Amino acid sequence: MANYGGIALNKGDLFTVYMDGNIMTICVLGSYMEEYTGEEMVILAVVSQENMIYIPADDLDMLFPHKKYIN
Numbered sequence: 514m515a516n517y518g519g520i521a522l523n524k525g526d527l528f529t530v531y532m533d534g535n536i537m538t539i540c541v542l543g544s545y546m547e548e549y550t551g552e553e554m555v556i557l558a559v560v561s562q563e564n565m566i567y568i569p570a571d572d573l574d575m576l577f578p579h580k581k582y583i584n
Contacts, residue, residue: 522555538562 526541542556 527560538565 522541522544524541524543527538529536529538531537538560540558540560542558544553544555546552547554
């Protein structure tokens with residue numbers, strides 16, 4: 514978990530920012546501690562609203578194989 518401006522950012526969190534006249538949805542992918550400076554870093558992804566989909570968590574099972582190898 515990373516903190517930004519007193520707000521806890523967890524992996525998978527979505528938030529919206531307004532930058533250069535555009536509204537952008539951002540997703541937190543992860544965080545890590547920078548080795549040399551000790552600074553906490555956050556890995557973010559910009560999510561396109563047109564490509565965002567919502568599906569039930571139970572439906573995710575069919576997307577990922579249960580076996581290591583598939584024929």
